[in-house]
Amino acid sequence: xxxxxxxxxxxxxxxxxxxxxxxxxxxxxxxxxxxxxxxxxxxxxxxxxxxxxxxxxxxxxxxxxxxxxxxxxxxxxxxxxxx
Numbered sequence: 001x002x003x004x005x006x007x008x009x010x011x012x013x014x015x016x017x018x019x020x021x022x023x024x025x026x027x028x029x030x031x032x033x034x035x036x037x038x039x040x041x042x043x044x045x046x047x048x049x050x051x052x053x054x055x056x057x058x059x060x061x062x063x064x065x066x067x068x069x070x071x072x073x074x075x076x077x078x079x080x081x082x083x
Contacts, residue, residue: 024048
């Protein structure tokens, strides 16, 4: 494992000093977990933006199809109820 040095402000240092309160064995494990969670959050946000961009460029024809099928099923169901 690599060792790095960085600076934090007073509030962040106090937060890290409470590592036991949050169930961590030390500040290092708490910080590693925080970095992993932040990394996943950034990756998910990037994926969400990519999906939005893709949907704007290439609208899905299945969306219109599912609406048509759904309305037919609903119409068929209502016809059966009136019989």
